[in-house]
Structure formats: C-alpha cells, structure tokens
Amino acid sequence: MFEAQLHQVVLSVGTNAQREVNLARAFDALADHFGALRFSSVYESQPVDDVKSANYYNAVVCVVTEKTVADVQQIAHNIEALCGRDRMKSDVDMDIDLLLYDDQVGVVDGVSLPHDDIARCAYVLRPLADCLPDSVHPTLGHSFGGLWELFCIKGNQQVLEPIDFVWRDQLVSVSPPCLVI
Numbered sequence: 001m002f003e004a005q006l007h008q009v010v011l012s013v014g015t016n017a018q019r020e021v022n023l024a025r026a027f028d029a030l031a032d033h034f035g036a037l038r039f040s041s042v043y044e045s046q047p048v049d050d051v052k053s054a055n056y057y058n059a060v061v062c063v064v065t066e067k068t069v070a071d072v073q074q075i076a077h078n079i080e081a082l083c084g085r086d087r088m089k090s091d092v093d094m095d096i097d098l099l100l101y102d103d104q105v106g107v108v109d110g111v112s113l114p115h116d117d118i119a120r121c122a123y124v125l126r127p128l129a130d131c132l133p134d135s136v137h138p139t140l141g142h143s144f145g146g147l148w149e150l151f152c153i154k155g156n157q158q159v160l161e162p163i164d165f166v167w168r169d170q171l172v173s174v175s176p177p178c179l180v181i
C-alpha cells in the first residue's frame with residue numbers, strides 16, 4: 001500500500017494592515033489547511049529596505065504536511081487573497097512566504113528554496129530561530145539559532161519587538177522587553 005510522505009514546511013507570515021485581524025485570519029486558514037501549527041513569537045518590526053509603511057507583525061509557522069511545494073504555494077496565495085492582499089497597495093494585508101520545505105534546495109515548482117530572506121531579515125530569522133533553533137540551514141550549514149547569533153554580532157540595525165498575541169483564546173506570544181539588534 002502507498003504511504004504518503006510527510007514534509008516539514010516553514011512559512012513566514014507578515015502583515016502591516018489590520019494586523020491583529022489579518023494575522024488571526026491567516027492562522028485560522030493555515031490551521032484549516034494543515035491542522036496542527038507550531039508558532040514562533042509574534043514580532044512587531046519596522047519596514048526594511050527604506051520602505052515607507054506602517055510597522056509589521058511577523059511570525060513563523062511550522063507545519064507537517066503531505067502537500068507538495070506547489071500546493072503549499074497555492075494555499076499561501078489563497079490566504080493572502082482571503083486577507084485582501086493587493087500587490088498594487090503599499091500596505092501589505094498579508095504576505096506568506098515559503099521559507100523551507102524539508103531540506104530542499106533550488107527552484108522547486110517555481111519556488112526558490114530556501115528563501116533568501118532567512119539570512120538577511122531579522123523579522124524572518126529571529127522567529128525561525130524561535131521555532132527551529134537547532135535545525136540547520138540547508139545551504140549555509142549553520143543552525144538557525146547560530147545564524148541568529150551571527151546576525152546580531154554583525155550589528156544589523158533591524159528593530160524587533162515581541163508582542164502579546166492571542167489566537168483562539170491561547171497566548172501564542174508574550175512580549176519581553178524590546179529587542180533591538
């Protein structure tokens with residue numbers, strides 16, 4: 001009998017418009033599609049790359065699924081649309097990026113893996129280090145926790161602040177003091 005293969009998938013979820021509502025809506029939709037979710041803390045972050053916009057809420061969500069890369073990508077796009085994503089607007093109602101699909105490397109179903117933002121954006125790397133501190137980046141050869149330490153040592157100036165966030169009556173994230181790197 002054929003047994004489906006399970007894959008570890010890691011998604012970055014971010015919004016800077018109706019942040020609480022859209023993040024909860026995205027979490028609900030992800031749970032509907034994938035079942036059990038494992039979250040990082042939720043962080044408030046400033047825009048990067050000189051973009052002028054409102055601050056973001058960002059988190060990383062880890063799931064286990066039988067779905068293909070193409071399936072996961074389509075689900076992400078559908079959830080973005082559900083949250084009102086309009087790529088012509090400066091506000092980002094929802095952005096969901098596929099960061100990791102097992103240890104896949106290269107372009108798979110039109111998706112570049114692992115995602116480039118992992119090593120360059122605090123709002124991706126810090127939550128990823130929360131979820132998978134000992135897991136190793138498939139091309140860089142360092143754990144995500146180790147990459148986070150290196151990121152901080154290099155003196156990057158991205159501001160992250162963990163926030164209190166409740167989803168489905170559960171505290172998903174708690175706000176310790178502001179983290180500035």
